[in-house]
Amino acid sequence: MSALLEVRDLSVEYRTGAGVLRAVDDLAFTIDRGETIAIVGESGSGKSTAALALLRLLPDPPGRIVAGEIVFAGRNLAALPDDELRDVRGREVAMIFQDPLAALNPIQTIGAQIVEMLRRHRRISALAAEHRAVEMLGLVGMPSPEQMFARYPHQLSGGMRQRAMIGIALMCHPQLLVADEPTSALDVTVQAQVLELLASLKRRLGMALLLITHDLAVVAEIADRVVVMYGGRKVEEGPVRAVFAAPRHPYTMALLDASRIELSAEGYLAEIPEPMPSAPPGVGCSFAPRCPRAVAKCLAAAPALEDAGPERKVACFRAAENVR
Amino acid sequence: MSDAVLEVRDLVKHYVTGRAGFGAPQIVHALEGVSLALRAGETHALVGESGCGKSTLARCIMRLEPATSGTIVVAGRDITHLSGRPLREVRKRVQIVFQDPYSSLNPRRTIAKTIADPLRLYAIGDRKGRRARVEALLRRVGLGAAFMDRLPRDLSGGQRQRVAIARALAVEPQVLICDEPVSALDVSVQAQVINLLKRLQRELGIAYLFISHNLGLVQQIADRISVMYLGRVVELANAAAMRKRPMHPYTEALFAAMPVADPEATTRGRRRIVLSGEVPSAIDLPPGCSFASRCRYRQEICGREPPFKQIEGRLVRCHFAGQLPMNDAG
Numbered sequence: 001m002s003a004l005l006e007v008r009d010l011s012v013e014y015r016t017g018a019g020v021l022r023a024v025d026d027l028a029f030t031i032d033r034g035e036t037i038a039i040v041g042e043s044g045s046g047k048s049t050a051a052l053a054l055l056r057l058l059p060d061p062p063g064r065i066v067a068g069e070i071v072f073a074g075r076n077l078a079a080l081p082d083d084e085l086r087d088v089r090g091r092e093v094a095m096i097f098q099d100p101l102a103a104l105n106p107i108q109t110i111g112a113q114i115v116e117m118l119r120r121h122r123r124i125s126a127l128a129a130e131h132r133a134v135e136m137l138g139l140v141g142m143p144s145p146e147q148m149f150a151r152y153p154h155q156l157s158g159g160m161r162q163r164a165m166i167g168i169a170l171m172c173h174p175q176l177l178v179a180d181e182p183t184s185a186l187d188v189t190v191q192a193q194v195l196e197l198l199a200s201l202k203r204r205l206g207m208a209l210l211l212i213t214h215d216l217a218v219v220a221e222i223a224d225r226v227v228v229m230y231g232g233r234k235v236e237e238g239p240v241r242a243v244f245a246a247p248r249h250p251y252t253m254a255l256l257d258a259s260r261i262e263l264s265a266e267g268y269l270a271e272i273p274e275p276m277p278s279a280p281p282g283v284g285c286s287f288a289p290r291c292p293r294a295v296a297k298c299l300a301a302a303p304a305l306e307d308a309g310p311e312r313k314v315a316c317f318r319a320a321e322n323v324r
Numbered sequence: 325m326s327d328a329v330l331e332v333r334d335l336v337k338h339y340v341t342g343r344a345g346f347g348a349p350q351i352v353h354a355l356e357g358v359s360l361a362l363r364a365g366e367t368h369a370l371v372g373e374s375g376c377g378k379s380t381l382a383r384c385i386m387r388l389e390p391a392t393s394g395t396i397v398v399a400g401r402d403i404t405h406l407s408g409r410p411l412r413e414v415r416k417r418v419q420i421v422f423q424d425p426y427s428s429l430n431p432r433r434t435i436a437k438t439i440a441d442p443l444r445l446y447a448i449g450d451r452k453g454r455r456a457r458v459e460a461l462l463r464r465v466g467l468g469a470a471f472m473d474r475l476p477r478d479l480s481g482g483q484r485q486r487v488a489i490a491r492a493l494a495v496e497p498q499v500l501i502c503d504e505p506v507s508a509l510d511v512s513v514q515a516q517v518i519n520l521l522k523r524l525q526r527e528l529g530i531a532y533l534f535i536s537h538n539l540g541l542v543q544q545i546a547d548r549i550s551v552m553y554l555g556r557v558v559e560l561a562n563a564a565a566m567r568k569r570p571m572h573p574y575t576e577a578l579f580a581a582m583p584v585a586d587p588e589a590t591t592r593g594r595r596r597i598v599l600s601g602e603v604p605s606a607i608d609l610p611p612g613c614s615f616a617s618r619c620r621y622r623q624e625i626c627g628r629e630p631p632f633k634q635i636e637g638r639l640v641r642c643h644f645a646g647q648l649p650m651n652d653a654g
Contacts, residue, residue: 042510042511042512043481043510157602158374159602160602187373187374187537187603188373188537188539188578188581188582188583189373189577189578189581189598189599189602190373190602191581191583192581192583192598192599193598193599193600195583196598214510214511215511215583216511216585217582217583217584217585218583219585220583220584220585220586220587220589221583221587240587241587241588244585244586244587244588245588254512255511255512256585258511258512258514258515259511259585260584260585260586261540261541261544262544263544263545267522268519268522268523269514269515269518269519269544270515271512271515271516271519272512272515273516
């Protein structure tokens, strides 16, 4: 069976006053139907840029896809005419964001926004659309959905807004939901609710989920596969359990150590050095300036992605030694 | 407690809102009688979700907000109503580091000027002496003299937070309030700032009131933890004891909701408790136990105000403290 989404050699650049910045460099990955895959990385890793590029939502200028294909269900979204792309967005691929208050329309009720979404993509009467909308608000776990239908975004709590945004996104039963840091702005007890909701909706609706996050704990809770990005490149990829049990890239190792928050015998946390933010991009591995295992070779050339066990890939010259 | 460097007794903070519109003004119950004592050199963590009052407490202690009632004692002296010069003297003893090092540093002032500001304000040293002191402070927080003449925009988030810490240390405080000091930083950078704070505590013996929503972090670095919910402390315990066995149902739920970076956790028997509902409004506080509406152990008695029970060396605000079959958090 062919993949639902196949991203091939995607490169995205930002043209700024200071020059051209390659935010995503030669990124490739696939998502199968019904699968949950997480792209994890820190600020500047290119993960959100990649997510926006998938649906061609990057503001241009300054952002621009300079190479690559985004093949979704047989069509290359990177080359699709705008009107056809609009039919794909929302109907077949939907997206939710970290900040629902910025993503929702402040002067329209939640209900009106769901109805609009539905009627944009489906031939359905206003009344039937309202019915479906109220049903959806119930499905995403909003209490008294009829009342919520008539509320404005500012009248809802952060958790309820996120539920409303998920409701709007799922209204047309997309085959793929792209979720960019969907729980990062939420409190931990509400985060747990929303993660549980996403997992159960995914099971019920059979859609695939692409999760963009900085939080490895969230990855562990929900994803099947993980792609680790650093400096615009994929540095490691594999099944979540395998990668977490035995990471092969030094960056993945460091990130996992940092996420587990355990003190050493001397009472300190494991740390990795921080590079200068203005450090010039070198020709070598982008993690080399911070890498405890870097050797001369790492600064001279960038390592290519290589197979590292079943369904696993890693981009590190010393991957073979990186076992602990 | 006489060895406390900072003590807060029954602190209440109400905000009045809604005056600009129609109808009666509404009262936000941000703090509803919070008491805590910070011992010299300890790390006391304050955890809770948005709106629980933890940052309001920090602002009241710093006297950035007037308290509605209650007492704030610094080194044995009641500072609740101080103003002017005496208040400035107290602020030398208690300093604060904020969450966002992007907004807490003046973008137009060099790092040296930023750190020298408190020294100038308190007329400590002459110009040359201050510059030497700034250099020493920069070294202390792991940045060299090379940073003196840079601007905040030349620094990464972690480096900016180090500058904020150096500025706070300039007047040699005994208490540092850290309000979410690493929440805005990347995970890989958080550890460096935490380690710096720990090292400074060992070297200088400063006490930290460490405000955070990150229970995973707090249980590793704090000596004691106060868990807050809707303006009240619901549990106060040693970090190790709390981690081993939470006693308040909210503490239990908070530990259980915390995602862990371990995909095998559930197969190892970790049980997820997903709390239903959300934090009630601080405007209409429910009568009785404020957590009752979300509590899985709720009984009829919970409609009545629970006592703050002292039990096994901790304080728990629950009718059933010590009687519930809690999940262990580990």
